Amino acid sequence: MPADPATHPPLSPPRGHAPPPFHRLAGALRRAAPALLLYVVVRLAGIVVVAIVAHHTGRSMWSALGNSWDSRWYAGIAQHGYGTTRPSRTPGIVRSDLAFFPLFPGLERAVTALVPVSLVVAGLTVAWVSAVFAAWGIHAVGERLYGRRAATMLVLLYAVLPHAVVMTMAYSEPLMTALAAWSLYALLTRRWLWAGSLALLAGLARPSGIAVAAAVLSAALIVLWQREGARRDWRIWTGALLAPLGWLGYVAWVGTRSGGPLGYFRIQREWGSRFDFGRSELDFIRRLVTDEGGTPHLAYYMGVAGVLVAVPALVLLILDRPPLPLLIYTLVLFVLAVGGSHYYSSRPRFLLPAFPLLFPAARAMAKARPRTVAVLTGSLTVLSLTYGEYLLLFSTTAP
Structure with missing residues (x-):
């Protein structure tokens, strides 16, 4: 669905004399600074509470943040490379670390090679x-589409999501979101x-990084x-060819092993x-409502709540008519998160990179009274x- 030119700026840089890249970057950071400060304060408060x-x-805060669940798998890959397997609860089935994509553990290894710190x-x-670069990228996209105030509300909403604690864990969601946000901004x-x-x-x-390639x-x-003249622009062809290579390359490499x-x-x-x-998702919701699955965890209820909130948010986003690449990016993430089986408590985490779902709420908050914004964001x-x-x-x- 194409964007409304009256609502969204065109997908092209402004014409005329452009300032040097450093000046543009400094200006963007200066405009985003209030939003980034709010984001950092909220997430630091979360760490303090933990x-x-x-x-x-x-208990150990550091172990909870940096050495639990998926963090252990990433640390193992960073330390020993791929090849670790662990038995699952299903007899005869083992879980392989090849399920985890390589960029995050690769960066962990690079940090330990440069600085004498633990994994x-x-x-x-x-x-x-x-996480900070993700918040900055989200602000850049929001500002480009809706203006500075809406962009600030967008970052603030992202900071106070129920699963936002994941953005302070040694998980790959912050990295994925940062790369996705800036790739989408580059498209715009x-x-x-x-x-x-x-x-x-x-x-x-x-794995959900394929959504960014779909957007590009x-x-x-x-x-x-x-635009017929665009067909002679080698940069468009090169960008399109590069976009899926990371995902396809890793999947192909795993296939060889x-x-x-x-x-x-x-x-x-x-x-x-x-x-x-989504069949297993619907069945899980039915069992949760009818108590057929035994005594569920609070995380299961929150997982279902996250999906149920995401559905109308997606509808509102479609009605808002964002640029088509951003809508495709969000749709792919939504389908991958909701259409898969198992890990129902983690559904909201899988949707964390889908920040365009917050566009309609951020625009509404930008027009709301300060007291309304304060009460809502405080809650x-x-x-x-x-x-x-x-x-x-x-x-x-797992979160």
């Missing part, structure tokens, strides 16, 4: 730096080589179809993850901080 609760319960510190360093400003290169890296960060490819097809081109998907099935068009902050420490320190399911 530290206080961990101290009073005799936990390295992982948190990569995640925290990525027609920087094709940047868009394709960042999409390539996003494809090495997470769709943008290139639109331009090539609409696991007995066939579809080896990666077999490994995902061994983890209990397969794409079934969401309390929920986010409380649920974040529960996920890290008390939940027995």
Whole structure:
């Protein structure tokens, strides 16, 4: 669905004399500074809450943030390379670390090679730096489309999501979101080589990185179809060709190590993850409502709530008519998150990179009274901080 020219700026940089890149970057950072400060304050508050609760319960904050669940797998890859397997609860099935994409553990290893720190510190360093760049990229996209105030509201909403604690863990979501946001911004400003290169890296960060490649490819097809002269622009072709190479390259490499081109998907099935068009999701919701699945965790209820909130948010986004590449990016992430089986408590985490879902709410908040904004964001902050420490320190399911 094309963007409304009256609502959104064109997908091209302004004409005329452009300031030097450093000046543009400094200006963008200066405009984003208030939003980034809000983001950092909220997420630091989350870390402080986790530290206080961990101290009073005799647990380790650093272990919860940097050495739990997926963080352990990433640290193992960073330290020993690929090849680790662990038995699952299903007899005869083992789980392979090949299910995890290589960019995040590669950066962990690079940090430990440059600085004498532990893998936990390295992982948190990569995640925290990525989270700030993700917030900056989200602001850049929001400002480009809707203006500075809406962009600030967008970043603030992103900071207070119930699962936002994941952005302070040694997980790959912060890295993926940062790469995706800046690739989308590059698309909006027609920087094709940047868009394709960042999409390539996003494809090495997470399986859902294919959504960024889909956005770049769709943008290139639109331009090539609409503008005959664009077909002679080598940058468009190069960006489009680069975009899927990270994802395709890793999946192909896993295939060479696991007995066939579809080896990666077999490994995902061994983890209990397969794409079934949402049938298992609907069945899980039914069992949760009817109590057929036994005593569920709070995280399961929050996982279902996250999906149920995401559905109307997606509808509102479609009605808002964003640029088509951003809509395709969001749709692919939504389908991948909701259409798969297993890991129901992690559904909101899988949707974290889908920040365009917050566009309609951010635009509404930009027009709301300051008191309304304060009450809403204050309530969401309390929920986010409380649920974040529960996920890290008390939940027995993966965030």
